[in-house]
Each structure stands twice: as structure tokens, then as C-alpha cells.
């Protein structure tokens with residue numbers, strides 16, 4: 001079990017909530033809407049760095065240390081990024097998308113990179129746009145908004161100075177064209193920088209930009225839970241122009257929001273806004289789809305035109321029960337008493353008219369809608385049998401397409417079939433035997449009725465089978481979504497590992513630099529020791545020999561293997577029986593002792609013992625120096 005997994009099982013919901021509440025004032029980000037496993041892993045990382053094993057102790061530390069709140073907050077916003085990350089996706093964007101941008105000299109091309117981290121993605125996009133527009137020889141203004149919730153990331157992006165290592169991701173030609181050398185790295189050129197505007201913005205709370213041609217929100221959705229993913233996709237849908245494009249990260253998808261976007265390049269996660277989706281889905285949270293349309297003034301006008309037209313048709317037909325549906329068959333308005341034909345079905349609430357269809361109606365309704373959609377012509381189905389409560393009724397169905405601004409809507413009318421008018425003569429005729437023409441007619445009618453019943457039951461069986469297939473399909477879809485979530489989870493773990501890796505690389509670089517420095521200092525010391533004409537011995541606090549100069553070999557009677565032995569184990573060539581105790585006194589009292597001693601040849605020498613201090617000024621041992629009297 002990993003440390004994070006152990007921690008995940010030991011962090012209670014209450015503890016997690018307390019941690020997230022502490023984080024809220026620091027930046028206003030509601031991490032409650034982010035994926036719990038990522039949060040727990042980042043928490044575990046912080047605890048491991050601080051060597052805290054108990055979650056309660058960490059929470060207390062957080063409460064008392066505002067800096068740690070900032071550190072945890074920064075850790076949660078995983079800021080991994082690079083220039084042209086996933087180069088294939090950028091190539092696809094340049095190839096298939098940018099050439100189709102609507103270019104008008106009076107209106108700038110507007111793009112938004114949401115969650116841009118330190119800006120590499122923004123400048124990559126700026127480079128692509130510059131190259132694409134240059135090919136079209138167009139005089140176009142370009143505005144790229146780069147936003148992130150991390151202040152320091154935005155600040156970094158604004159500076160536009162990157163380390164030399166970006167050469168791994170940016171071609172030599174682009175480096176030459178779009179960067180100048182600066183501070184041992186590269187600075188983005190003025191003209192590229194001027195295309196980009198960096199702003200701190202919290203995607204979950206702050207208003208979005210609008211009238212955008214392109215939104216890139218890559219590797220951000222993977223960190224947040226499904227409800228926030230849905231909300232953000234609605235926001236992006238709102239912020240894009242008609243036909244605007246959305247680009248997500250390679251494992252991210254629009255999930256169940258297919259009414260908002262359609263795939264433009266499935267492999268590289270490039271989507272096109274569905275313009276027809278406005279009435280239903282400007283904001284998914286809104287319960288009535290028309291209310292959503294009325295959320296914008298353009299939507300209001302558009303919705304009014306469609307509704308007026310639908311109402312006119314309904315009135316012309318003496319107001320039968322009807323519904324107006326959009327191109328995905330979602331109901332945008334109910335008219336009259338439709339309860340006999342439509343009703344909610346068990347499961348997740350849905351406005352899809354096919355899901356609302358009562359028993360017996362589904363098949364006829366679906367084929368009629370599909371015919372109306374493909375032919376764009378009014379389509380009829382007569383005498384469909386539909387079950388309302390315990391009874392079966394007959395209904396005539398008419399689908400009338402209403403197309404405005406190239407957006408198709410369909411008006412579905414439910415009408416009671418007129419009773420078949422029997423001819424007077426027929427009514428008055430007595431019932432004849434089976435052999436007579438009238439009898440044969442009656443028999444044929446009976447056969448027809450039973451065949452119709454048989455057909456009806458077969459249709460119902462097919463419908464039931466269809467529904468089962470649909471359910472199986474949804475199960476597969478949800479399994480798919482789970483796999484997608486696992487994939488996202490794996491990707492976010494990868495991102496975290498990458499960010500840890502980057503930190504380790506930095507630490508490693510520092511260690512290598514320090515090692516080189518140490519080697520240099522060591523070499524200098526060795527040169528000094530060899531060139532110094534004084535016998536010097538350095539001992540540790542426990543009087544073990546650590547180092548000595550070549551002159552000390554004769555004076556103190558030392559050989560290289562004496563390093564590590566205690567001073568009392570050697571017999572120096574000087575007369576000073578109390579030398580070990582003098583060294584101990586120097587270490588204990590941090591004082592210096594000087595004494596004149598005789599060497600073995602009877603010459604007078606000056607012995608000086610000084611305390612030896614470490615980096616924190618603590619006494620780590622002593623330096624014993626011996627030289628000819630008067631030379632020290």
C-alpha cells in the first residue's frame with residue numbers, strides 16, 4: 001500500500017472538509033469541487049515533506065502556519081505544462097482548424113487558454129496563429145487571453161522568459177523567429193507578447209470572456225469532478241461564437257454534453273460548438289430549455305420567432321396537443337394536454353421526446369421524426385396505438401419541421417383520428433352469411449384486425465428489445481465513462497509525478513552544483529595543506545584525527561592510516577605529555593592554548609591549539625599547529 005493510499009484510508013471526510021475550508025480564504029478556490037484522490041495525494045505529499053504522519057497534526061500545523069496553507073494551495077494547482085505539449089494535437093489544430101477561422105479585418109480573432117499555468121500553451125498558440133494567418137496574408141488582429149487561478153503562474157507567464165531547456169520543445173526555426181536570448185534562456189519577442197493578455201481568473205467563479213473563436217482548456221478538467229466539468233463546458237459553450245471551437249486535453253472529453261459540442265477531430269479532442277443547442281443548453285442547470293434561450297437577448301429573439309411560428313401552426317389546426325423539439329429531439333415547449341401521449345419515464349429526468357413517449361408510440365414517433373429530419377418535410381403517421389393508463393388509444397401524428405437561421409426544430413402534433421364514416425346504406429344492410437360478399441368483407445376485416453394486433457404486439461416486442469439494447473448501450477457508455485475517469489485519474493497522477501519529477505530534477509541540479517563547489521573547495525584545501533610549511537593536525541570533538549598537513553607527519557609522527565585514530569593513540573615527536581588533555585580543554589572551553597614545547601631533538605617549538613568551529617559556529621573539534629618558535 002502506498003503512502004497516499006494509506007493516507008486516503010486514514011483521512012476522514014470531516015478532516016478533508018476542514019483542510020479545504022482552510023484553503024478557501026487563501027485563494028477563493030473551492031477545492032470541494034475537485035477530485036478527492038488528487039487532493040488526498042497532494043496532502044500526503046505535503047505531509048511527507050514535513051515528516052508529519054498524523055492528519056490531525058497536519059491540520060493543526062495548517063491552522064498555525066499561513067505559509068503552509070499557501071504551499072498546499074500551490075501544490076493542489078498542478079502547474080505542469082510545456083511548449084507545444086502533445087505536438088500532434090497542435091499540428092492538428094494548425095492543419096485543420098486555424099485555416100477555417102472567420103477572418104474579418106474589423107474584428108479580432110479571439111482565443112482563450114483557460115488554466116494556462118506559466119504561459120507556454122498561450123505562446124504556442126500565438127505562434128501557430130501567427131504562422132497560420134501569415135499564410136493567409138491577412139491583416140488581422142489577434143487577442144489570446146491566458147488565464148490561471150495561480151497568481152505566481154500568471155506573473156511568470158507575463159514575464160515571458162523561459163529556460164534554455166525549452167529548446168527541446170520549440171524548433172530551432174521558431175526559437176529564432178519568436179524568441180530572443182535572455183538571462184541564459186529565451187525571451188518571447190515583443191510582437192508575440194503583444195498578442196497575449198494574461199489575467200488571474202478562477203474558472204469556477206469569475207465571468208468568462210465572450211465572442212471567442214477558440215477555447216483551449218487542456219488538462220484542467222481532469223482535476224475536477226463531473227458537476228464542475230459540466231458547468232465549465234456550459235460556460236465554454238456560452239463564451240464561444242457560433243461555430244466556435246473547443247480544444248481539450250488528450251484524455252478529456254465532453255462526456256454527456258453532446259448537445260453542446262460535436263466532434264471536429266475526435267483523436268485530438270477538438271470540438272465545434274453546436275449552434276442549435278442554444279435554446280436547450282446555454283446552462284444545463286436551467287430546468288426549462290426555453291428559459292435558457294431567454295438568458296441572452298439573441299437567444300430571446302430567436303426563441304420568440306420559433307415559438308410564434310409553432311403557435312401559428314398549432315392554432316391553424318385548432319390547437320391539438322403538441323410539442324416543439326430541437327434537432328436532438330429535446331422538447332423546448334409543450335402545448336395543450338400531451339399527457340395522453342407523453343410522460344416521464346423512470347430514471348434520470350430527460351426532455352428527449354423519445355424518452356417521454358408513452359408505450360406503443362416510440363417506434364412511429366422515432367421513424368416519423370427521423371423522416372422529417374432527413375427530408376425536412378412534414379411527415380404523418382396514422383392510427384398509431386398508444387397506451388394511456390389501462391387503455392389503448394389511437395393517435396394520428398404529424399411532424400412539421402420549422403427551420404430558422406439554419407436551425408431545425410420540429411413541431412409534433414397529436415390528433416385523435418376521425419372515426420371512420422360508414423356509408424348509410426352499409427349501416428342499414430342486415431348482416432349476411434359468411435359466404436356473401438358482405439360476410440367475406442366482415443371476415444377480412446376481422447383478419448385484418450387480428451393481423452394488426454399481431455403486428456402491434458410484434459412492434460411492441462421490437463420496441464422492448466430496442467429499449468433493452470438502449471439500456472445495454474447506456475451501460476456500455478457508463479462503463480466507458482468510468483474507464484474515461486480512470487484514464488483521467490491516471491493522467492492526473494502522471495501530471496503529479498511529472499511535477500514531482502521536475503522538483504527532484506531541480507534539487508538534483510542544486511546538489512550537483514554544490515558537489516562541484518565542494519570538490520573545488522576540497523582541492524583548494526589540499527593545495528593549501530601541501531604548500532603550508534606548518535605542521536597542522538585537525539581533530540574532531542572525540543579527539544579523532546581528521547586531517548593533517550605533510551609537515552605534521554614528522555612533527556607528530558603520523559602516517560596516512562592514522563586518520564580516524566584518537567590523538568592519545570599516537571606518540572608525537574614533541575615533549576608534551578598532557579597534549580590530549582590540553583586539546584580536550586580547548587574543545588570544552590572554546591579557548592586557545594599556546595605553549596612552547598621541545599621536539600625530540602631538543603629544539604624549541606611553538607604549539608598552538610585553537611577550537612575548530614562548524615557552519616553553525618558550534619565547536620566541532622580543534623586545530624593543533626606546531627612551528628618553529630616565533631613563526632606562527
Ligand SMILES: C[S@@+](CC[C@H](N)C(=O)[O-])C[C@H]1O[C@@H](n2cnc3c(N)ncnc32)[C@H](O)[C@@H]1O
Pocket residue numbers: 029077078079080081082085114115116117118121147148149150153201202203204217218219220249495
Ligand atoms: C496541469 S496545468 C495545465 C496547463 C496547460 N493547460 C497545459 O495543458 O499544458 C493545470 C492548470 O489549471 C489551473 N487551474 C486549476 N484550477 C483552476 C481554476 N479554478 N481556475 C483557473 N485555473 C485553474 C492550475 O493553476 C494549473 O496551472
